Amino acid sequence: MTELLYLGAAVLFIFGLKQLSSPRTARRGNMLASIGMLVALVVTLANMEDIGWGPILAGLAVGGGVGAALALRVKMTSMPELVAAFNGFGGVASALVALAEIERTNSLFDTETGVVVALSLAIGSITFSGSFVAFGKLNGSLPGKPVLLPLGQPINAALALSAIGVATWAIMADEALGFWIVVAIALVLGVLAVIPIGGADMPVVISLLNSLSGVAAAMAGFIISNSALIIGGALVGAAGFILTVLMGEAMNRTIANVLFSGFGAVTAGPAAMSDKPVKRATPDDVAIALAYAENVIVVPGYGLAVAQAQHAVRELATILEERNVNVDYAIHPVAGRMPGHMNVLLAEADVPYDQLLDLDQSNPRFGQTDVVLIIGANDVVNPSARDDETSPIYGMPILEVDNAQTVVVVKRSLSPGFAGIDNPLFYQDGTMMLFSDGKAAVESVISAMANV
Amino acid sequence: MSAVFISGIVVFVLAAFVGLEVISKVPPTLHTPLMSGANAISGITIVGAVIAAGAGEGTFAAILGFLAVTAATINVVGGFLVTDRMLEMFKKKPGRG
Numbered sequence: 001m002t003e004l005l006y007l008g009a010a011v012l013f014i015f016g017l018k019q020l021s022s023p024r025t026a027r028r029g030n031m032l033a034s035i036g037m038l039v040a041l042v043v044t045l046a047n048m049e050d051i052g053w054g055p056i057l058a059g060l061a062v063g064g065g066v067g068a069a070l071a072l073r074v075k076m077t078s079m080p081e082l083v084a085a086f087n088g089f090g091g092v093a094s095a096l097v098a099l100a101e102i103e104r105t106n107s108l109f110d111t112e113t114g115v116v117v118a119l120s121l122a123i124g125s126i127t128f129s130g131s132f133v134a135f136g137k138l139n140g141s142l143p144g145k146p147v148l149l150p151l152g153q154p155i156n157a158a159l160a161l162s163a164i165g166v167a168t169w170a171i172m173a174d175e176a177l178g179f180w181i182v183v184a185i186a187l188v189l190g191v192l193a194v195i196p197i198g199g200a201d202m203p204v205v206i207s208l209l210n211s212l213s214g215v216a217a218a219m220a221g222f223i224i225s226n227s228a229l230i231i232g233g234a235l236v237g238a239a240g241f242i243l244t245v246l247m248g249e250a251m252n253r254t255i256a257n258v259l260f261s262g263f264g265a266v267t268a269g270p271a272a273m274s275d276k277p278v279k280r281a282t283p284d285d286v287a288i289a290l291a292y293a294e295n296v297i298v299v300p301g302y303g304l305a306v307a308q309a310q311h312a313v314r315e316l317a318t319i320l321e322e323r324n325v326n327v328d329y330a331i332h333p334v335a336g337r338m339p340g341h342m343n344v345l346l347a348e349a350d351v352p353y354d355q356l357l358d359l360d361q362s363n364p365r366f367g368q369t370d371v372v373l374i375i376g377a378n379d380v381v382n383p384s385a386r387d388d389e390t391s392p393i394y395g396m397p398i399l400e401v402d403n404a405q406t407v408v409v410v411k412r413s414l415s416p417g418f419a420g421i422d423n424p425l426f427y428q429d430g431t432m433m434l435f436s437d438g439k440a441a442v443e444s445v446i447s448a449m450a451n452v
Numbered sequence: 453m454s455a456v457f458i459s460g461i462v463v464f465v466l467a468a469f470v471g472l473e474v475i476s477k478v479p480p481t482l483h484t485p486l487m488s489g490a491n492a493i494s495g496i497t498i499v500g501a502v503i504a505a506g507a508g509e510g511t512f513a514a515i516l517g518f519l520a521v522t523a524a525t526i527n528v529v530g531g532f533l534v535t536d537r538m539l540e541m542f543k544k545k546p547g548r549g
């Protein structure tokens with residue numbers, strides 16, 4: 001019976017995730033998954049004999065309070081940090097479950113249990129320390145730029161090999177100390193693995209850590225032979241894996257390349273620009289172009305989130321819609337700091353989700369678009385990625401905004417994006433540059449609209 | 453390898469394929485809630501944490517168990533709540549599409 005109830009919980013997870021595939025049913029899906037979690041928890045408590053309630057209730061109270069406070073207070077712009085932190089907590093919980101098992105059994109495991117204990121410890125610990133480095137990079141308390149350590153990769157490889165060696169010894173000799181050493185090595189490895197990765201690559205890193213937190217939970221499931229943990233962990237592992245692959249594709253880079261190259265640490269050479277003429281626009285020029293357009297597509301980038309301009313953009317869109325201008329939003333997969341981040345920010349500003357277009361939906365539409373308004377995006381609209389084989393970003397899928405009639409680029413200056421690459425779009429005939437902070441620019445266009 | 457262990461591996465592999473199938477249908481618009489929701493599900497390790505914390509074998513094990521329950525609960529409660537907060541914001545435009 002217990003087993004069936006755990007299976008029921010796992011089925012609720014699957015249904016929940018399935019309903020996440022449409023914005024209409026997604027909220028219910030999340031609810032279903034949380035009911036599954038409650039079922040699993042109640043079943044577990046109901047099946048325990050001689051329960052030591054103290055640590056359980058204390059943990060539930062503290063964890064519930066902290067989790068709720070974090071979830072209810074977080075600003076939508078800080079969502080990537082929060083998810084990174086939650087990944088870390090999930091990872092450390094699985095590692096702690098394995099440690100408690102070592103304490104309980106004096107590490108007298110058969111070989112297979114020893115292996116899953118070591119895996120749970122290693123994966124959980126890497127997820128924990130790696131997630132908190134990612135958290136620090138995302139909230140600015142650690143440098144977002146890639147920090148390249150001398151001999152970084154040989155050191156990481158040596159650490160990984162020694163962890164495997166120590167784990168083998170711990171399993172063979174039933175040595176608790178060995179398992180603790182594995183934890184220590186894995187913690188260091190998590191830090192060293194994420195430190196060299198630049199802020200712009202964070203969507204890939206968070207996705208990967210998300211996947212690892214699931215795998216760690218599944219390993220903990222093997223330790224206690226519990227199907228709910230194994231299934232739940234496998235689902236999360238799969239979800240994180242899919243997102244990791246999608247993010248890698250969106251940047252035209254393999255996962256190995258993200259993890260090991262420290263992209264962005266090397267400033268690209270051919271950034272000789274600024275001597276080419278650009279067409280500067282005033283807010284009035286932009287207002288006129290927008291007001292007489294039929295179709296407008298807004299391309300938001302991370303700069304928009306930094307400038308907190310999403311509400312101003314929404315206000316501008318409302319004014320345009322009142323003038324019967326059709327406004328949509330084209331969102332590149334890596335527009336934010338985690339997958340889908342930009343969509344959440346725009347949803348928060350009351351942009352209906354059916355106006356949020358992904359890469360495949362938006363590219364065919366730029367040909368019929370009168371004005372594209374780019375705010376805080378650069379590399380994801382750089383035609384070099386399509387046309388210039390020598391460009392470092394060649395092959396990366398882009399939003400092909402250069403097919404639109406007029407392109408308005410809102411940007412602080414002509415400085416290149418994170419990849420340090422010049423953008424030919426800026427010098428194109430149909431392009432107007434509005435040099436300003438994203439929010440100030442949109443607000444000035446809004447006030448100019450009054451006179452059009 | 454024991455039969456229990458092998459059936460565990462079977463379950464893991466099959467569940468991973470179910471996950472790949474189900475999740476690949478989630479549109480990019482919902483990728484952030486997907487991740488935070490999946491994240492909450494990875495808090496299922498709370499089951500192992502509760503068992504460890506309640507076993508009451510010596511104080512050190514109880515401390516480890518308490519820490520595990522705390523971390524897993526942050527993950528579960530925070531993950532589901534923040535996902536709900538996000539999903540609440542996704543609205544369709546009246547009268548379009």
